[in-house]
Amino acid sequence: MARRKKIYEGKAKILYEGPEPGTIVQYFKDDATAFNAEKKDVIEGKGVLNNRLSEYFMVGLNGIGVPTHFIKRLNMREQLVRACEIIPLEIIVRNYAAGSLSKRLGIEEGTALPRPIVEYCYKDDKLGDPLVTEEHIGAFGWASQQDMDDIVALALRVNDYMSGLMYGVGIRLVDFKIEVGRVYDGDYQRLIVADEISPDSCRLWDIETGQKLDKDVFRHDLGSLADAYTEVARRLGVMPKQATHMAKPKLIN
Known part of the structure; x- marks a missing residue:
């Protein structure tokens, strides 16, 4: 072979x-x-x-x-x-305060947010994937305004699907991140969800007990x-x- x-x-x-x-x-x-x-x-x-x-x-x-x-x-x-063609952004959707959001804004972990919040990080490991705004994204040409509108729509649809799916098995979808890529059919471009969706890229808590079922278990030595x-x-x-x-x-x- x-x-x-x-x-x-x-x-x-x-x-x-x-x-x-x-x-x-x-x-x-x-x-x-x-x-x-x-x-x-x-x-x-x-x-x-x-x-x-x-x-x-x-x-x-x-x-x-x-x-x-x-x-x-x-x-x-x-x-x-x-x-x-991967857009160089991590798109984060947050339903509850946790992780860096809690630290930045002083909100207690587990606090329900008034609505899903979409954030963006620039994909660069050497820089620590810094948080960026739509102003940065547009100014540096990482994505157009139409791209951003489509990215937000994709991210919120993923959130609706994943939240309902997890709720049905007793798990709270606290937050998650996705990557988005461009594909071309001739001159026509469309955006698709790429990379992976897994417990590596989501925060998942048991609804009843609050037990963490995601990579925070590894981050904070909470078990297997x-x-x-x-x-x-x-x-x-x-x-x-x-x-x-x-x-x-x-x-x-």
């Missing part, structure tokens, strides 16, 4: 050239990082869980007409996605990250209801 050409390696994924033009193979690693990669570890099985969970969310979004880059899952750690992600997968039906974390999780198709 011919060696695949690596395009990019990030903190949680490796991208390879896809089998057809305009496609990419996205490989999910077991690496866990926090605080801009100052804290690192390898959590066996994490990549498998995130691959399967991201597939679940992306398929659901595609099903309600929210376009994503997802094409299909290839195996336990890889999925085939559509190549796109693999067990937390497995619980999310179990509640969503991605894993059998009786399942507990195993070194090599057996996921259902």
